[in-house]
Amino acid sequence: MSPATATQTGPTQPLQQPAEIRIYNTLTKTKEQLEPLRPPQIGMYLCGPTVYAESHIGHMVGPVIFDTIKRFLSYSGYQVTWVVNITDVDDKLIAKSRERQIPMSQIAVEMTADYLANLRELGVTQIDHLPRATDHMPQIIRFIESLESKGFAYEVDGDVFFEVSKDPHYGQLSNRTLEAMQGEGGEAAGKKRAAGDFALWKSARHGEPAWDSPWGKGRPGWHIECSAMSHEILGETFDIHGGGLDLMFPHHENERAQSSCCHDAPMVKYWMHNGLMRAGEKGKVGGKSDRQTSDDAAGKISRSKGAGGLSDLIRRHTGERIRFFLLRTQYRSTIVYSEEGLDEAGTALATFYRFFERFAEITGESFYDLPAPRTRDAGSVDPGGDPTLTEAVALRDKFLAAMDDDFNTGLAISTLFDLLRTANRFIDQQGLAAGAAADSAPVQTLKTLGGVIRDLTAVLGLFRKPPLDSGDSQADAELTEALMRLLIDLRKEARAKKDFATGDMIRDRLGEAGIALLDKKDGTSWERKS
């Protein structure tokens, strides 16, 4: 049975479908045409973190891809409301609170700040609502009451459980049958009617954070906060629900059960699950070794294995590099994390940065200041018979087609490289350099090319601002710039006198210090080697 058919939104008016966007729906295991419930509005929910510890890079996969999805959907003419929850009450938080001898709420505040700072660094800026579980106790309690009154839940000594067998569709999302699930039932096994039943409300033990409820003092179970808060903000049925593959069961299965039983309506139209990140093996890149000696237990990255330190990773690699690294892989596949992979992403990114410098030198305009068109239509370009622009338009179309097909960011990025080559080739062929007449036709064409690249990279949330040398203060950066200017001028003078030995020494010594010089027709610039 298709969940899509179960939703009635009244007469569908002839809405202009902005684009043929297809989404892989984990519920149906097929790619489906995106048809929002209430176009042009789209409601989107992503399961956020339980804030008991620092986030690690794996936590960023979902936010980065969904941030990109929202940017792309907005670009395609939709108005997206994106919600990411913060779960700030839970067993792990309580345990952490005991361990550190500080209130649970303080840990939650600290770790939420850490999470948000990381999101900011990775350019995740599109979230509209960040609801916290503890701010929604009345809604959560009402939700549970409603389930209880409809016969889907039962109370035992202050605990309330969802009775899984009452939901005829239970197991549909994660594709498992009740019979196949024969767990132990966890610590509350003795109280539950069936092992698969799960807690909606947990009675408080001594010293635990607790809220008043019809069942006595206690706290919400896992799952229920997402049902209550998504309902509060996005309604009974909304368009897209996302999260990591590992949340499919039990979290999403239970969420779905709670919400659809409570409202007697499908909870979500499109379920999306991103792949998980794995830790790569050790550094060695061997030759052709026939035997796969995977002595290094490479597995899913998780907090329980001590993963963390994302802010340190950002400091070393920059948020943009990490975002780019994540976006180069299709969101449903496993991403293997490795330092080498991140380094390579940095190398690839440098090609973009060099083009932006070239662009600025020739046009006199900063790439980063170019306006990014807000819609596909506004961003379209009329090539007017120009072969270079014709090529660019074709590549832009390819980019958009890739994104239309279940947000294939990896394929989309490949067209960006093609676009870069097109632009660089054009510059070379035209012999463009600093000082070119601003109103000349080639410069205008280059500006148009730059505009297309600006447009598309903005959809991916890249190049929002010039790359900074992380850790440098403003004053240090200025000093570095002045010293580099001096060295470059000295070398220039030496070379003018054909004193190549001195010139090369300056270049070599800078190279040893991790700085590369780039000689161009119109002068020399420098960059840090990654």
Added chain:
RNA sequence: GGCGACGUGGCCAAGUGGCUAAGGCGAUGGAUUGCAAAUCCAUUAUUCGUCGGUUCGAAUCCGACCGUCGCCUCCA
């Protein structure tokens, strides 16, 4: 044990029935350069884990096998 994903060049990674198998990193040759770097051009998988099968035709569908990984307990 149950359910599921994946296995594409040296590495990363698109492509899920049919033009010459994207793109990145790396490598090699060339243009350019005083020499480099950057940029551009060219080359770098007759082949897509293995073996069968379906088909006029498969990396793409089916089966078996090998291998890697995930979920089934907290996890983005």
